[in-house]
Amino acid sequence: MTSALAIHDGVAVIALDNPPVNGLSHALRCSIVDAVAEVNLNENIVAAVLIGAALPFSGGADITEFGTPKSWEQPDLVAVIEAVEASAKPVVAAIAGVALGGGLELALGCHARVALRNARVGLPEVKLGLLPGAGGTQRLPRLVGVETALDLITSGRLLPAGAAELKGMFAALVEPDEDLLEVASSIARSVARSGELPSISSLPPAQPRPEIFDAARARLSGSGERYPALPEIIAAVEAATVLDFAAGMEVEKAAFKRLIETDVSKALRHGFLAERRASHVREIGADVGVRRLDTAAVIGAGLMGTGIAQCLAAAGIEVTLLETSEQATVRSEKSVDDVLGRAVAKGRLTAKQAEAQKALIRWTTDYGDLRNVDIAIEAVFESLEAKRAVFEELDRNLRPGAILASNTSTLDLNAIAAFTQRPADVVGTHFFSPANVMRLLEVVRGDRTAPDVVKTAMQFGRRIGKVSVLSGVCDGFIGNRMVEEYFRQAMFLVEEGALPFEVDEALEEFGFSMGPFKVADLAGLDIGWSIRKRRAQERPDMPYSPVLDGLCEQGRFGQKTKAGVYLYADGRTAVRDPEVERSIAAFSQSQNIARREISKSEIVDRCVLALVNEGAKILEEGIAQRASDIDVVYLAGYGFPDFRGGPMFHADSVGLDKVVERMTVFERLQTRDPAFWRPAPLLQHLVSTHSNFADWTNRSAMENL
Numbered sequence: 001m002t003s004a005l006a007i008h009d010g011v012a013v014i015a016l017d018n019p020p021v022n023g024l025s026h027a028l029r030c031s032i033v034d035a036v037a038e039v040n041l042n043e044n045i046v047a048a049v050l051i052g053a054a055l056p057f058s059g060g061a062d063i064t065e066f067g068t069p070k071s072w073e074q075p076d077l078v079a080v081i082e083a084v085e086a087s088a089k090p091v092v093a094a095i096a097g098v099a100l101g102g103g104l105e106l107a108l109g110c111h112a113r114v115a116l117r118n119a120r121v122g123l124p125e126v127k128l129g130l131l132p133g134a135g136g137t138q139r140l141p142r143l144v145g146v147e148t149a150l151d152l153i154t155s156g157r158l159l160p161a162g163a164a165e166l167k168g169m170f171a172a173l174v175e176p177d178e179d180l181l182e183v184a185s186s187i188a189r190s191v192a193r194s195g196e197l198p199s200i201s202s203l204p205p206a207q208p209r210p211e212i213f214d215a216a217r218a219r220l221s222g223s224g225e226r227y228p229a230l231p232e233i234i235a236a237v238e239a240a241t242v243l244d245f246a247a248g249m250e251v252e253k254a255a256f257k258r259l260i261e262t263d264v265s266k267a268l269r270h271g272f273l274a275e276r277r278a279s280h281v282r283e284i285g286a287d288v289g290v291r292r293l294d295t296a297a298v299i300g301a302g303l304m305g306t307g308i309a310q311c312l313a314a315a316g317i318e319v320t321l322l323e324t325s326e327q328a329t330v331r332s333e334k335s336v337d338d339v340l341g342r343a344v345a346k347g348r349l350t351a352k353q354a355e356a357q358k359a360l361i362r363w364t365t366d367y368g369d370l371r372n373v374d375i376a377i378e379a380v381f382e383s384l385e386a387k388r389a390v391f392e393e394l395d396r397n398l399r400p401g402a403i404l405a406s407n408t409s410t411l412d413l414n415a416i417a418a419f420t421q422r423p424a425d426v427v428g429t430h431f432f433s434p435a436n437v438m439r440l441l442e443v444v445r446g447d448r449t450a451p452d453v454v455k456t457a458m459q460f461g462r463r464i465g466k467v468s469v470l471s472g473v474c475d476g477f478i479g480n481r482m483v484e485e486y487f488r489q490a491m492f493l494v495e496e497g498a499l500p501f502e503v504d505e506a507l508e509e510f511g512f513s514m515g516p517f518k519v520a521d522l523a524g525l526d527i528g529w530s531i532r533k534r535r536a537q538e539r540p541d542m543p544y545s546p547v548l549d550g551l552c553e554q555g556r557f558g559q560k561t562k563a564g565v566y567l568y569a570d571g572r573t574a575v576r577d578p579e580v581e582r583s584i585a586a587f588s589q590s591q592n593i594a595r596r597e598i599s600k601s602e603i604v605d606r607c608v609l610a611l612v613n614e615g616a617k618i619l620e621e622g623i624a625q626r627a628s629d630i631d632v633v634y635l636a637g638y639g640f641p642d643f644r645g646g647p648m649f650h651a652d653s654v655g656l657d658k659v660v661e662r663m664t665v666f667e668r669l670q671t672r673d674p675a676f677w678r679p680a681p682l683l684q685h686l687v688s689t690h691s692n693f694a695d696w697t698n699r700s701a702m703e704n705l
């Protein structure tokens, strides 16, 4: 059963009940139509209220049905809404939680709406590469005007029901301590008494505002190609100003059909579901509990540690920041003040909110102050000796059952856990810089980490607004291990014939917000340089091109020294440096490398398929749980274009046979380390079995059940 019908004083309550978010699946759609029919047949009923049964009103169309025949099967959502609107007895939507996408469209088809003041509504289909496909582009502008409708549908943002922009949408706003159902029922009765059934579709077209559509089209510039939903939304909302309702619906329907088949929409939908799937740890079931996490400590109040502390405070968690000197704590406090000050100046926080966040952070130099914390996150210098000192102190001072987390990005978590007498309580929480901005959190499970610690750390990530992805222990975990191969290729390309700006341009056209050399300049070229020096000792089998070492030897470390691969006269804008380009040509000559013209497609494939080959190894080693988790790491942490769905999804979309073919070509072309291009065994296996990463994920998920 997906919706239940009960009658109270002549009002039928249609309670939507399709966990987790009342997605409008085929079964739920059928049951709404049946319920409305019953309302109209039953003489004891004067009106009906549509409400979520202890769930949000509705998160919209059931995304998991997209791409399956169920999503088109009648009654589709348009037919459901038509049945509601055509009901001879009033149907009132009672909204708690959220009414999103098709959920809001369903509410707009009702004869009146009532909402809890703090409920949130919106049409976020654009984030899935779609437009509202059940009348949203036609009803919303008629109700709230073109400007608000276009803004809401193109941005996909959610608004609280009480927002001024939504004036006219709700017959009543209900305070949290009032009874939503009671208010909705009383409104339903009064609509029934009035004898009139207001319907948005019978309103005349929205007032034309050509200047708003022109401005929206001008703002699109190139993004319409990357996100085809945007121009379609503008056209559909414009149709609501010039066409009658039925003709406007045809425009919307045709656009929805086109968009749902686009690669962009498939990629964005994959990203949405992959992000949610990532939070599920396969072999840790509902029977495993979580530990208490109310208070935290962060060890090391540098840039990273201070960022982590701010992130915790923003989520309402009390945090103690520990440093070795008073001087360092003063610096850290100033940086917190600066960040909060900027947030207030930009209107992202009120002065009161900033003050409340600051009040949750305190600084100390004494481990004794950490005795009662529930979790301590170490964020000190990346050296095993430095970590040993911290973890021994934590082991001595923390209460039993507290979680000991390390923010290490490269070191062996098992070795760190072995510094303590409680390795089961040790877990990796790898934040990305700046920690208060970047969404990704890699949760690293050591060989001896307890299941409840893993589960707690994954949920903790979500609580502080991050996307948690589980990783096993290896050098660089999922993200940095793969990105190392990406940067290696970028440098090989440069010594073989491409110039850094050409590599950056090709990858930016692919969709990365910044090419690898701009990223390297931003992060500091000295970081990559020290990794290369370390690799030369530790892993001589992993050769790097030293093409950029000369820049580092001259002290050109990137933006912070106003010169790196590019010049930065103003400290921010990258400008090509002819001197660097000459030195690159000279370097190739000194290595007897005959420079050649390298196409944009080779640049993109060499860098992106390097991610894919390493990703396949990470999967077969069991470091990542599933291919889609790797995609989430790249989407949330490395600026991989969302409209391509992540590296593994991209590889599946290209076709793994083609991917392997390209790798074989690269093995012949590449001068240094051609062996890297031997396809990972898993990749070969998938090609030989005509399978792909997504299927492999599913199969292994089943094996693990």
Ligand code: CAA
Residues within 6 Å of the ligand: 020, 021, 023, 024, 058, 059, 060, 061, 062, 063, 064, 077, 098, 100, 101, 102, 103, 105, 124, 125, 128, 130, 131, 132, 133, 134, 136, 273, 276, 277
């Ligand atoms: N369909 C199916 N499942 C959905 C869903 C949907 N529309 N929205 C969320 N879910 C699932 C998630 O996959 C997740 O599943 P698991 O428990 O298996 O991981 C679960 O619901 C909970 O989701 P969240 O973790 O995101 O929970 P939350 O409480 O943080 O957020 C939410 C809830 C605000 C509804 C959020 O999930 C969300 O924004 N959902 C998408 C809304 C959306 O885009 N709707 C438009 C759909 S397209 C449409 O409606 C087209 C149309 O016009 C006809």
